[in-house]
Amino acid sequence: MKKFRIISLLGIRPDLIRMFKLINLLDIGQSKNNYEHLFMHTGQHFDYELDGIFYKELGVRLPDYNMEVGKTLKKGGHNTGFAYQMGLLFERTAEMVEKFKPDAVMYLGDTNTVLSSVVVARMGVPVIHLEAGGRSYDWRMPEEINRITIDHLSDVLYSYVPRYKSILLSEGIPEFRIKVIGNIIHDAIENFIYKADQTNILSKLKLQSKKFVLTTLHREENTNSKQILLDKFSDLIKLANEMKVVLPLMPRVRNNLKQFGILNQVLHSNVIITEPLGFFEFLKLEKEAKVIISDSGTVQEESLILGTPCHISRLSTERPETIEAGATILSNKNLYNNTKKALTLKNNWNRWVLNPTKKSPSEVVYNDLMEKINNNFFKNSRKFNYTKQNKIMKQAYGIFK
Amino acid sequence: MKKICFILGTRPEIIKLSPLIRLCRLKNIPYFIIHTNQHYSAILDKIFFKELNLPYAKYNLNVGSANHGLQTASMIIAIEKIIIKEKPGCIIVEGDTNSVLAGAMAAAKEFNITIAHVEAGLRSYDRKMPEEINRIVADHISDILFAPTIIQKEILIKEGIPKNKILVTGNTIVDAVKINIEISNKKMNVLKKYNVIEKKYSILTLHRPSNVDFKINLIKIFNGLKALEKIVFLNKIIFLVHPRTLKNLNKFNIKLPNNIKMVNPVGYLEMLQLISKARLIFTDSGGIQEEACILKVPCITLRNNTERPETVKIGGNIIAGQETKKIISSTIKILNRKIKWKNPFGDGHSSEKMIRRIQPLL
Numbered sequence A: 001m002k003k004f005r006i007i008s009l010l011g012i013r014p015d016l017i018r019m020f021k022l023i024n025l026l027d028i029g030q031s032k033n034n035y036e037h038l039f040m041h042t043g044q045h046f047d048y049e050l051d052g053i054f055y056k057e058l059g060v061r062l063p064d065y066n067m068e069v070g071k072t073l074k075k076g077g078h079n080t081g082f083a084y085q086m087g088l089l090f091e092r093t094a095e096m097v098e099k100f101k102p103d104a105v106m107y108l109g110d111t112n113t114v115l116s117s118v119v120v121a122r123m124g125v126p127v128i129h130l131e132a133g134g135r136s137y138d139w140r141m142p143e144e145i146n147r148i149t150i151d152h153l154s155d156v157l158y159s160y161v162p163r164y165k166s167i168l169l170s171e172g173i174p175e176f177r178i179k180v181i182g183n184i185i186h187d188a189i190e191n192f193i194y195k196a197d198q199t200n201i202l203s204k205l206k207l208q209s210k211k212f213v214l215t216t217l218h219r220e221e222n223t224n225s226k227q228i229l230l231d232k233f234s235d236l237i238k239l240a241n242e243m244k245v246v247l248p249l250m251p252r253v254r255n256n257l258k259q260f261g262i263l264n265q266v267l268h269s270n271v272i273i274t275e276p277l278g279f280f281e282f283l284k285l286e287k288e289a290k291v292i293i294s295d296s297g298t299v300q301e302e303s304l305i306l307g308t309p310c311h312i313s314r315l316s317t318e319r320p321e322t323i324e325a326g327a328t329i330l331s332n333k334n335l336y337n338n339t340k341k342a343l344t345l346k347n348n349w350n351r352w353v354l355n356p357t358k359k360s361p362s363e364v365v366y367n368d369l370m371e372k373i374n375n376n377f378f379k380n381s382r383k384f385n386y387t388k389q390n391k392i393m394k395q396a397y398g399i400f401k
Numbered sequence B: 001m002k003k004i005c006f007i008l009g010t011r012p013e014i015i016k017l018s019p020l021i022r023l024c025r026l027k028n029i030p031y032f033i034i035h036t037n038q039h040y041s042a043i044l045d046k047i048f049f050k051e052l053n054l055p056y057a058k059y060n061l062n063v064g065s066a067n068h069g070l071q072t073a074s075m076i077i078a079i080e081k082i083i084i085k086e087k088p089g090c091i092i093v094e095g096d097t098n099s100v101l102a103g104a105m106a107a108a109k110e111f112n113i114t115i116a117h118v119e120a121g122l123r124s125y126d127r128k129m130p131e132e133i134n135r136i137v138a139d140h141i142s143d144i145l146f147a148p149t150i151i152q153k154e155i156l157i158k159e160g161i162p163k164n165k166i167l168v169t170g171n172t173i174v175d176a177v178k179i180n181i182e183i184s185n186k187k188m189n190v191l192k193k194y195n196v197i198e199k200k201y202s203i204l205t206l207h208r209p210s211n212v213d214f215k216i217n218l219i220k221i222f223n224g225l226k227a228l229e230k231i232v233f234l235n236k237i238i239f240l241v242h243p244r245t246l247k248n249l250n251k252f253n254i255k256l257p258n259n260i261k262m263v264n265p266v267g268y269l270e271m272l273q274l275i276s277k278a279r280l281i282f283t284d285s286g287g288i289q290e291e292a293c294i295l296k297v298p299c300i301t302l303r304n305n306t307e308r309p310e311t312v313k314i315g316g317n318i319i320a321g322q323e324t325k326k327i328i329s330s331t332i333k334i335l336n337r338k339i340k341w342k343n344p345f346g347d348g349h350s351s352e353k354m355i356r357r358i359q360p361l362l
Helices: A013-029 A048-058 A069-075 A082-100 A112-122 A142-153 A162-170 A185-198 A226-240 A251-259 A279-288 A297-306 A320-324 A335-343 A361-374 A377-381 A386-397 B011-026 B042-051 B068-086 B098-108 B130-141 B150-158 B172-187 B190-194 B215-232 B243-252 B268-276 B286-294 B309-313 B324-335 B350-361
Strands: A004-010 A035-041 A104-108 A127-130 A156-159 A178-180 A212-216 A244-248 A271-274 A291-294 A310-312 A328-330 B004-008 B031-035 B090-094 B114-118 B144-147 B166-168 B202-206 B237-241 B260-263 B280-283 B299-301 B317-319
Touching (some): A004 A013, A004 A082, A004 A112, A013 A035, A013 A048, A013 A104, A013 A127, A013 A185, A013 A361, A082 A112, A082 B068, A082 B098, A112 A127, A112 A142, A112 B068, A127 A142, A156 A162, A156 A361, A162 A178, A185 A279, A185 A297, A185 A361, A212 A279, A226 A271, A226 A335, A279 A297, A291 A297, A297 A310, A297 A320, A320 A328, A328 A335, A361 A377, B004 B011, B011 B031, B011 B042, B011 B090, B011 B114, B011 B172, B011 B286, B031 B068, B042 B268, B068 B098, B090 B350, B098 B114, B114 B130, B114 B350, B144 B150, B144 B350, B172 B286, B172 B350, B202 B215, B215 B324, B268 B286, B280 B286, B280 B324, B286 B299, B299 B324, B317 B324
Parallel strands (some): A004 A104, A127 A156, A212 A244, A212 A291, A244 A271, A291 A310, A310 A328, B004 B031, B004 B090, B237 B260, B280 B299
């Protein structure tokens, strides 16, 4: 009998961090169960060589197949805009499905990579989505479209918390497709915090535990206008008068600062500007910081789990749980005051808010996948069920024969 | 005023967008057409545009029919280029083809372009159909959804789409059929051409892979139609043969029963008149189910599902599938019904409602 073939298809580095345990579980499980696991990468970004080191650091094997989307676009001197990226991604995904003939393809998150699930679904292959049901209800965010699209195509949806599940139900997605698993970032932090502790980043940057602010701002809403950048950074300088501020700068943000002619204004004896940091070093800083200022959803989650108060400088969030838990202050204005406010948060909040059952989310997914494979869930998921359809049609259209 | 951009790729899209295009021309609203030529017949389609008295497409993408990943990919890239150049205020796509998907995708991240989806909210709940995926994605990306009936509006609301994005307009097919049947009746006489008498002949079309790629399904369908000759005197069935179907008929070496007469596929206007004067329609096409319903001709659908349940609900259509027995019983049933249904697709003024909604956004 042909073995069930499941493909994990990732696109960017943070996905790999979240998926490392599940990938390993699926690799190991092949010897015990009747399925094959392939691990693939779309190569959405160009940092391809960097990735090689990254896999090693995380203890994940190299992918079986890399679509090299970003690399191809860059090499060919193409426009790297959305349409070209999407075009190539669609083309390569179709080739991949034809070549490997998977029985299911698994995605994580809300990057452009997940849009390739459109091709997968159209070729009749079931789609699995991890991190399903996240919504910011902010239509200017490109990720929102990605999330909604893949969620409505997926055959199996793994949601982190019950609230995500109720969002999906309210969008008419049938309950039997949805399972709440807890936030998968828990697995990553639990596993990698030891490695993070081994780094010497604190001494390298001459920092003392709980005596500095960690800042990462990268979203376009925070970095693409001179006025906003100026606002944010003058508040940061104000903070720097009180304690050290660590500021890893992404190349794009650095360029913007240069372009707007405000890079000099950021220079302050207490502001430590660094290149983007490695995952482990960054994790260590998150753990040891007194407070974090960020616009990243991942940092928002990690800071809650690590027990560091956090000010999220954004208009909206997909993760209101961290605010309710008392770990996050959300606002896109007045960085200084809101950071001060974050400093007053008592860090005795429930660190398991994102994973109430305290089970390993990767293991929950793995076990559920095994059950579904054994029960022929995927085989039947796309099989056209006449009676069922009639029932749905009846619900939708009233009585008709 | 910014322009409206129509993206279309197949005949049904051209037909259903034609009332909107005509209205733009009439009201002097700036617009242009992108034709993806998804069905690789640019020259044939030029004739078609002329037949319908429509302006030609400003851009022809000539993507051809490669694998649909590649096809959609090249469409997205080409459409984005045009969008950047023309800066339209609104993109209008129609239906469920790859062109719809590509059009919506290419504009999805341009926040100053309104994407309007005509014929939104249709669902067959059969995920094996690639079109179903296209529908779902297009509906969730679009900013304005023109639902043909309240049923589609409810489906969309159930999928979590905000109410203020949805407008029930009726289906532009009614607008199109009303105008085009007039043009057709002036231009030609199909009764003469096929040597048939009004309401004494039936029509058969088959093109879906689920029917024509399986010998057994074709045989079951033809057996049913053969039996019907004796039962309800269906002695003349005009079979308009799609090239794919013809190829498979030859491959499977299938002989047609005597009451079925094979003819080449015909132009849209001719088809419309053929439908309007027929006694009964057998089809697996979605568009023909609608046209038959609007023209008040009973229809037997040779599929297991439909995205046009309204036609079933009002009694003008029966979903018979491919089983011989079911085809026979359905035909008897529908011929015993009186033809007195009200057209469920709207009043023929859908295009005006749509333009009224879009115009202030330009």
